[in-house]
Amino acid sequence: MADRPTRRPRAENPKGFRDYFGAEVTERAAMLGRIAEVYRRHGFDPLETPAIETVEALGKFLPDVDRPNEGVFAWQEEGDWLALRYDLTAPLARVAAQYRNDLPSPYRRYAMGPVWRNEKPGPGRFRQFYQCDADTVGAPSVAADAEICAMLAAALEAAGIARGDYVIRVNNRKVLNGVLEVAGLLDPADPARMAAERGIVLRAIDKIDRLGEAGVRALLGPGRRDESGDFTKGAGLAPEAAEVVMGFMAAKAPSGAETVARLRDLVRGSATGAEGVDELETIAALLDAQGLGADRVQIDPSVVRGLGYYTGPVYEAELTFEVTDDKGRRQQFGSVAGGGRYDDLVERFTGQKVPATGVSIGVDRLLAALRARGARPAEAEPLVVVTVMDRERMADYMKMAAELRAAGLRAEVYLGNPKNFGNQMKYADRRGAALAIIEGSDEAARGVVQIKDLAAGAAIAAGASLEDWKARPAQVEAARDDLVATVSRILGR
């Protein structure tokens, strides 16, 4: 017996995982349902891939290329390495290749579900979280990118973010490549080194919100030591070269036309850069024609997105209202969605170019934003608890609950130990029940039931006036046959 306690399993989640209860589940499902409806109306079809993929199919596309083997939950099964998906894009690329002869082309699909990251958990940082993606595979035109941006705006509004509370910022990787090319920062003779440096530059730019200009400048140069003393190696650019990149990031002007003009100037001499600027102009014009002006979509050179696989337009949805952070500071809520064009992901499998573009919404961030914005959760449907006064008459109580349900109400019989009536009331209170039904032997003999209005009772306890109490008595007696009608009336049905 002595070793008994140590042999008991611990009742706890693994680190970085959590459980979701009640309204947390239904609110998320309701929000995802509204977003799916927007996607569906745009002609996107649902796709659900399994949680598990082969490691070779997933590839290594997480932002943190410094630790290429970390970031995923992986294990070996009979010689094959399997892993939990870390996003919904890699499985889509696999599907697009696997079913390439059967899917319509272009293939528009949406997907929503959990993804897993084997990263160090932190406050508010979990290792399982939801994503909600929409992608178009097989459409080379930037009209597909413009469609995704417009649809993202519609999805955010359907989720409950008011117009004016968000902005979708658009950039193009080709413009950045053009800038780097013009400035002679990349050495085409050494593609591996070029890719590595380019990756460091991209990730540095992506961190401007968090690190500020000085931090980014350090990462573009020799490197940066953070507050904890950890050193991150930089791209090793000369100071003048770093200044060119910084200038590009600051190229945003008050109007989109001015920004485009500045960018065109910055990439003069680079065919890739000019193509990128043209694409930005086209996207802006297509969105403008649909009424999405600068109040909702803006060209912003500081948006690069950390992922290495983007090849053209990139976009990010930011929430512009302020919230108070952990340390009591007011700051903008920030990014809740992002995406871009990735023309090479399907080619990994097939050897043939397949253009693709899409967006991923961070579901938990968006839910947090709605809560920060004071969105009231949908009023929970009132619950009726039928109490148990006489355990021999359980069948009668269950019949009451069944009658209430048949009338469309939410009702349950108390199923704990009925001996202590106080416990039953405490239970109804903990459940947030609206009404309790009481039928003791006296009531049964007289053919009546007592209907206790728990909300009114709480109001009286909190000091409601006599008038209030008369207008809404905390308990009414009704004929047993009028149970459903009386309950419906009290609940305003």
Place this chain on the structure above:
Amino acid sequence: MADRPTRRPRAENPKGFRDYFGAEVTERAAMLGRIAEVYRRHGFDPLETPAIETVEALGKFLPDVDRPNEGVFAWQEEGDWLALRYDLTAPLARVAAQYRNDLPSPYRRYAMGPVWRNEKPGPGRFRQFYQCDADTVGAPSVAADAEICAMLAAALEAAGIARGDYVIRVNNRKVLNGVLEVAGLLDPADPARMAAERGIVLRAIDKIDRLGEAGVRALLGPGRRDESGDFTKGAGLAPEAAEVVMGFMAAKAPSGAETVARLRDLVRGSATGAEGVDELETIAALLDAQGLGADRVQIDPSVVRGLGYYTGPVYEAELTFEVTDDKGRRQQFGSVAGGGRYDDLVERFTGQKVPATGVSIGVDRLLAALRARGARPAEAEPLVVVTVMDRERMADYMKMAAELRAAGLRAEVYLGNPKNFGNQMKYADRRGAALAIIEGSDEAARGVVQIKDLAAGAAIAAGASLEDWKARPAQVEAARDDLVATVSRILGR
């Protein structure tokens, strides 16, 4: 370049996994939504636990105790063994222990989501599948079991299974224990051996549908060799002892009252057995009072459920209509849901008894049943494809689609290469689109659009009469400003 092909990842699911497309996703979601609504109306709250649990929290409760270390996907992370959940009951037991001071008691919860089994995949057998569970934790009374059975009936009907097409069969583990006790088959002096033998007996009985009487008799005795030559060790009961068990399984009588009388006879002398028979009688009476008679709920001693952890009532929903199996034989569809009372699972964590009971619906089986029953999937919403006649005018086409969507219709612009108009029509066909919108330079100059009715066109191709064609012409011209009104009229909106 020579090794290029071998370095490409294969675009395929790991063995035993599959993807779900379009209606497969939405039909399942719709069915789960209808079931959730039933659970919710009975006072059950949603709970979503993560996919990953510690191996110690999950425990080993899979039916196949012969291979206790198999059946789950597990891996080691920094010393801890983690695993994917193999059902929704083990995580609930963990939650009930972890939050025991915060949850209402009794705690009614429902949960739906994928579970993973590391088993050999086969035709129609996947290693990831959906379950949809409802459980009550903390209610010792069999009224909780009766509630689950009644709710299961309501859930099946909400899912689309007609009354008369299913039956819920109820048994009680205590009755079986009583029978074994009376027959002297279990040796209380050797609990380990007793548990092992009892497990083999349970699993043998559970296979009666598949193995037939002779197969079960072999498993109760020395063991059984299957067609492939594999040998499964039996419980080692003497032939007379095996006959007692076979007699118990066959104790079902035409009426519930007769079955109860037979069972009471079989367990005479065993207190546990008598308790089990009393519980069965109470459940039947409670269900009867709610109108669930023998057409929907039956006491059936052959139901034992394979899982070792059940301690009292067990139940199973069977679909009674016939379907044609792989080999062309007609047979009953069989089980789609099952559950029972497990009073010991939470105690693993806390050391304190916490009674619990619940049911799990096999979602994929139930969907297959609905399809076998000819349930038509909800009519897909008609899709309108706006074709691209002039790629310079993409903004105009996108505006048309946006207008159609604003009127609540499903619409998309063709985003492939627009050069070949035939490809656009082929695409619309593959998408099952209802209408195509065409606006070339001629139409644009005249301020009109062509609206092509693809369903009508297909009917003409299939030989519709001239009258049909006049009543529903395959193509109409409309003023550009009347686009939305005309499309709405054709689609009957």
